[in-house]
Amino acid sequence: MAIFLKANWENIIMANYVIDPKILGPFLPAGVELDLYNGKCYISLVGFMFKDAKLFNVPIPFFGSFEEVNLRFYVKRTDEEGLTRRGVVFINETIPYPIVAWMANKLYNxxxxxxxxxxxxxxxxxxxxxxxxxxxNNKWNSIGLEATVESLLMEQSSLERFIYEHYYGYTKINEHETEEYKLQHPSWKVSEVLDYVVDCDFEEMYGQSFAILNHTKPEAVFIADGSAVAIEWKRNKLN
Structure with missing residues (x-):
């Protein structure tokens, strides 16, 4: 399988909020359904380092390492073989380099x-x-934490494993079309979070639909070490 993008993802912080599924309805791509954990619907504010990026194994000069912040929620679908594919939908992904954003939007919608x-x-x-x-808007937003240096494998059936181990991405093209792509990475180790801070204007950043998160406390905040990550070039069309 051809690999479109390779990179190292490091220090992956996830601030995880319980959210009313009705809020996510307009953003839900065709062909998938919300993936719940113990009956709860989650959305995550994510911050991490995106380092040493390569397109088709060619390094990206000057623009290969940067911070990324995104807002994502969790979905699943049953494939043609009856297997469950768990994935994420991004409300928005924020990076500092216009050329990289243009390429991702152009090539991957x-x-x-x-x-x-x-x-x-x-x-x-x-x-x-x-x-x-x-x-x-001239204000620095932030997501940060203090954690132990020691990291351990995630426990089976834990919220951490649910949040981190969704290996597909789903992009809403329009009301009837969806693109599915696959991510490759090992199961990450996580550290114990001792303290955290989230200072994000969700309404200004992601729209009025998510204004409620300005007044919502995260149910849990995690950090994973990260690893090398690969994104496959092939995209499946769903409808």
């Missing part, structure tokens, strides 16, 4: 936008502090 970003990682003894920032 994604929803990338461009704003200034920065990050900071500080490791002290047995703990680490990781923070991602993005500039919106």
């Amino acid at each position: 994604e929803h990338y936008t461009v704003v200034p970003t920065k990050h900071k990682v500080v490791v002290e003894n047995e703990t680490k502090k990781v923070q991602f920032n993005w500039l919106l």
